[in-house]
Amino acid sequence: MRDGLLSGGLLLASVLSGCSGGLDPTVLPTEAIIRGTVRFQGTWPPVDSLRDLRVVAFQHYPPRNVFNEVISGRAIFSERLPFRVELVQYQLVVAQPPVVFRYIVVAQQYGPDLFQHWRVVGVYARNATQPDSLWVEPGGIYPSVDITVDFDYLPPQPFE
Amino acid sequence: MVGGQNAVALGLLGSTIAVWAQLSVLTGRVVEAPGGQPLAGATVRVEGTVLGAVTTRTGAFTLRGIPPGEYTLVVSMVGYRHFRQLVRLRGGDTIRLTVALEPQPVGFGEVVVTAAKRAQTLQEAPVSIATVEARSFQERSFTRLDEVLRTVSGVVINRDQVSIRGSSGFAFGVGSRTLLLVDGIPLLSGDGGELKYDVLPLLSVERVEVLKGAASALYGTAALGGVVNVMTAEPLEGSTFRFRTYGGTYTPPRFASWDIGPRGIWGADFLYTGRHGPVGVVLSTAGVRDEGYRRDSDSRRWQALAKARWTLSAVSVLTLLGYYTGSESGNWIYWKSLREATRPGNPDSSQRVRSGKAVLAAQWQQVWRADLSSTLRVGLYRTDFANRHPAVGSDTGLPQSFAHSLSAEWQWTKELQPRVLLTAGLHGIANIVESELYGNRRQAVGALYGQLELGAQRSIGLTAGIRTDWERTYGAARQHIELSPRIGLTYASWFGPQFRATLGRAFRAPTVAERFATVRAAGFVVQPNPELKPERAWTAEVGVMDTLRLSIGKWPSLLFVDVALFQSEYYDLIEPQLGDVGGEVAVQFLNLTRARVQGAECVVRMWLGPRTRWSAGGLLGVESGLTLLNPRDLSRNDWLRYRSRRLWYTRWTLPLPLGEVQLEYRYHSHVDRIDDELVTLGLIRNADARVPIHVVDVHLTVVGARAIGLPVTLTVNLRNALDYYYTEVPGNLALPRQFVLQLSGQW
Numbered sequence: 058m059r060d061g062l063l064s065g066g067l068l069l070a071s072v073l074s075g076c077s078g079g080l081d082p083t084v085l086p087t088e089a090i091i092r093g094t095v096r097f098q099g100t101w102p103p104v105d106s107l108r109d110l111r112v113v114a115f116q117h118y119p120p121r122n123v124f125n126e127v128i129s130g131r132a133i134f135s136e137r138l139p140f141r142v143e144l145v146q147y148q149l150v151v152a153q154p155p156v157v158f159r160y161i162v163v164a165q166q167y168g169p170d171l172f173q174h175w176r177v178v179g180v181y182a183r184n185a186t187q188p189d190s191l192w193v194e195p196g197g198i199y200p201s202v203d204i205t206v207d208f209d210y211l212p213p214q215p216f217e
Numbered sequence: 218m219v220g221g222q223n224a225v226a227l228g229l230l231g232s233t234i235a236v237w238a239q240l241s242v243l244t245g246r247v248v249e250a251p252g253g254q255p256l257a258g259a260t261v262r263v264e265g266t267v268l269g270a271v272t273t274r275t276g277a278f279t280l281r282g283i284p285p286g287e288y289t290l291v292v293s294m295v296g297y298r299h300f301r302q303l304v305r306l307r308g309g310d311t312i313r314l315t316v317a318l319e320p321q322p323v324g325f326g327e328v329v330v331t332a333a334k335r336a337q338t339l340q341e342a343p344v345s346i347a348t349v350e351a352r353s354f355q356e357r358s359f360t361r362l363d364e365v366l367r368t369v370s371g372v373v374i375n376r377d378q379v380s381i382r383g384s385s386g387f388a389f390g391v392g393s394r395t396l397l398l399v400d401g402i403p404l405l406s407g408d409g410g411e412l413k414y415d416v417l418p419l420l421s422v423e424r425v426e427v428l429k430g431a432a433s434a435l436y437g438t439a440a441l442g443g444v445v446n447v448m449t450a451e452p453l454e455g456s457t458f459r460f461r462t463y464g465g466t467y468t469p470p471r472f473a474s475w476d477i478g479p480r481g482i483w484g485a486d487f488l489y490t491g492r493h494g495p496v497g498v499v500l501s502t503a504g505v506r507d508e509g510y511r512r513d514s515d516s517r518r519w520q521a522l523a524k525a526r527w528t529l530s531a532v533s534v535l536t537l538l539g540y541y542t543g544s545e546s547g548n549w550i551y552w553k554s555l556r557e558a559t560r561p562g563n564p565d566s567s568q569r570v571r572s573g574k575a576v577l578a579a580q581w582q583q584v585w586r587a588d589l590s591s592t593l594r595v596g597l598y599r600t601d602f603a604n605r606h607p608a609v610g611s612d613t614g615l616p617q618s619f620a621h622s623l624s625a626e627w628q629w630t631k632e633l634q635p636r637v638l639l640t641a642g643l644h645g646i647a648n649i650v651e652s653e654l655y656g657n658r659r660q661a662v663g664a665l666y667g668q669l670e671l672g673a674q675r676s677i678g679l680t681a682g683i684r685t686d687w688e689r690t691y692g693a694a695r696q697h698i699e700l701s702p703r704i705g706l707t708y709a710s711w712f713g714p715q716f717r718a719t720l721g722r723a724f725r726a727p728t729v730a731e732r733f734a735t736v737r738a739a740g741f742v743v744q745p746n747p748e749l750k751p752e753r754a755w756t757a758e759v760g761v762m763d764t765l766r767l768s769i770g771k772w773p774s775l776l777f778v779d780v781a782l783f784q785s786e787y788y789d790l791i792e793p794q795l796g797d798v799g800g801e802v803a804v805q806f807l808n809l810t811r812a813r814v815q816g817a818e819c820v821v822r823m824w825l826g827p828r829t830r831w832s833a834g835g836l837l838g839v840e841s842g843l844t845l846l847n848p849r850d851l852s853r854n855d856w857l858r859y860r861s862r863r864l865w866y867t868r869w870t871l872p873l874p875l876g877e878v879q880l881e882y883r884y885h886s887h888v889d890r891i892d893d894e895l896v897t898l899g900l901i902r903n904a905d906a907r908v909p910i911h912v913v914d915v916h917l918t919v920v921g922a923r924a925i926g927l928p929v930t931l932t933v934n935l936r937n938a939l940d941y942y943y944t945e946v947p948g949n950l951a952l953p954r955q956f957v958l959q960l961s962g963q964w
Contacts, residue, residue: 078942082474128893
């Protein structure tokens with residue numbers, strides 16, 4: 058009887074001693090925030106070719122397409138941006154820094170195929186010649202990742 | 218003419234009185250042997266009739282209206298050996314009996330009804346069945362069925378989904394793979410096929426049975442992973458009044474960012490039961506206010522139940538049952554982030570959700586001959602919900618849905634030869650849905666089933682059954698016919714152990730919601746798929762149970778052991794899939810998965826130490842169930858989503874002179890896989906925050922009859938005593954530490 062109690066108690070105690078307190082928000086990797094402004098210029102595309110518009114940050118360049126990169130965890134995207142505005146603020150939450158984003162763009166879905174029908178309409182590039190990379194550190198806030206979109210002069214397209 | 222009618226009426230009355238004058242009465246008490254303590258809640262029935270009773274607090278029972286003849290009186294109660302006695306009745310007898318039941322505290326003596334749609338002992342059933350008696354959950358301030366099911370080995374609750382031995386993942390409750398029955402009548406909502414945990418007040422529940430494994434051969438659609446059968450209370454002789462009232466609080470969280478201020482829960486339940494002549498009634502009502510430990514997850518709920526059992530004659534009984542649950546709650550769906558786990562992340566969380574569930578049911582049992590009986594069950598189940606803007610109270614433009622599910626079944630049981638039983642029946646279900654989310658839809662299911670049992674109550678028993686279901690949903694691509702066979706074998710060996718084996722096929726027809734849902738809410742888009750076909754499964758199980766006599770120290774003990782090995786093969790499992798639907802990111806239900814779940818389960822129950830004055834079992838009661846699973850998604854060669862591979866439930870009961878202390882521990886190993894898209898697309902922040910589950914509940918019960926001589930019970934319930942933080946589904950912090958004080962009583 059005493060042995061049974063003791064062994065049962067020891068078993069339970071050993072299991073419980075290994076369980077700590079469960080989820081703990083204080084030991085999460087510190088998130089980072091990317092913020093910026095998207096400015097729109099030129100002639101907005103027609104309604105039937107403007108299905109979605111988002112800021113997308115890719116870890117690799119050149120990416121193969123938007124959706125697969127996001128699904129596979131190699132890119133993140135913002136909420137859908139509003140259409141036919143002059144400028145809009147956006148925010149990206151980077152859940153697991155540190156990470157390097159080598160290609161940050163505004164992407165437009167122009168057709169019904171979620172995987173294929175995307176084009177880049179604006180690129181984060183401070184000197185306007187090549188895309189800028191962004192090193193994101195834990196807890197970092199990057200407030201000026203601004204992108205200009207000119208629908209009349211689209212940048213080179215990375216997607217095949 | 219009027220006089221003629223009166224004459225006929227008087228003539229009929231005269232003949233009725235003459236017949237009743239020839240009828241006999243069996244009355245008496247059921248007590249424990251030895252000691253003579255009255256046993257409340259024992260079932261007394263007369264075989265070959267519909268006559269039965271449940272003993273009162275003093276152990277008393279009365280069975281009236283028994284025609285002359287020779288009958289077998291059967292008395293049973295969990296934890297005691299069955300009592301059977303031949304009784305000869307001439308006309309007008311009143312026979313008084315005192316029945317003494319011998320304790321058999323572990324395992325044996327349980328009578329179950331779910332395996333064969335008739336009462337049989339647990340040992341006769343060729344499948345695994347767990348039972349939960351009312352006392353074990355009514356004293357713990359449980360208010361919902363999911364809280365009860367968490368105490369069953371091998372059962373996992375993924376919020377709205379009941380997963381029996383790994384059968385289900387998580388799909389926001391839509392398309393339950395576990396069938397819910399209340400008094401034998403199926404209760405899955407007509408739109409989403411959802412199992413609602415709060416459909417009736419728990420004080421009115423007498424027992425819950427959980428059948429593990431495929432059961433479509435008797436029950437048809439949705440019995441893919443198993444069946445939960447809820448039995449409501451039977452009317453007691455005389456009048457009995459019961460109540461419970463409780464109040465408590467969620468203790469403050471350890472992390473300041475989770476603190477949303479003091480939150481509590483309180484409620485009350487009442488139950489009246491009585492029998493007056495041939496009519497017995499059960500009335501129950503309940504109300505609960507839960508402020509919730511997360512913002513916008515609060516709820517109010519009110520419930521009522523009425524049941525009337527009218528014994529028309531010794532061979533005919535009519536039962537009418539109606540119950541209703543209304544509730545209002547916040548629209549919490551998932552958290553903002555793990556850092557803000559008690560704050561909602563879905564933007565529409567401030568909406569209020571009003572929902573209602575109503576059931577009207579009737580059951581007519583008739584014994585036609587000694588070897589032939591029938592049961593007709595009809596039930597109408599209505600569910601509705603509507604979201605409302607909190608400020609204006611309007612539901613304009615917000616989702617709302619109404620669904621009716623009508624079930625009608627006529628079951629016949631015929632003893633073809635001694636020990637050869639045939640159970641057969643017709644069953645129809647009609648679902649009618651009017652919904653902004655699913656459209657106006659109709660779904661119909663018609664079924665014919667039969668099951669043959671050879672060698673009932675003998676050492677070898679063989680069960681073979683088959684059911685054919687035809688399912689049609691108007692607007693769906695096609696109709697379906699499903700055949701669900703099952704074969705089972707039991708063997709009571711001469712050397713003690715009872716062996717069982719079963720092989721069965723099951724299916725689940727897609728629900729209206731899975732086929733037609735068109736939703737844009739809470740950041741999710743759901744698109745319809747009328748092409749869906751039923752998901753199917755084959756389940757095989759072998760098991761053995763035995764009661765071993767041990768000697769621990771100087772005291773003999775009984776150890777009940779039940780071991781099962783099982784394997785389920787799943788085909789075309791319907792799962793929500795996030796992807797490209799018509800050019801946008803949307804969820805669509807698809808026949809996606811070929812899966813296999815293999816596993817083993819071991820359940821033990823025992824009492825340790827000598828009997829005491831306050832405990833017929835012993836000094837310490839131990840119940841423990843370990844379930845090992847290998848849940849594989851064969852389509853992706855990966856783990857099935859939302860499944861733990863190791864489950865352990867254990868409960869220790871320490872009887873005390875004035876009551877008892879119970880300690881429960883529940884462990885689920887780390888879930889290997891969830892919906893990856895929730896994480897990669899960032900739909901729910903920190904969606905992959907999950908840990909193994911370790912939950913300890915402590916219950917202290919003080920029995921007033923022993924302490925102060927009053928028929929009341931005080932219970933202190935400490936749930937999740939270690940305040941262990943975990944999730945069962947993504948973005949949802951599970952119940953933290955909760956302290957509840959409950960007072961219950963019976964007169």
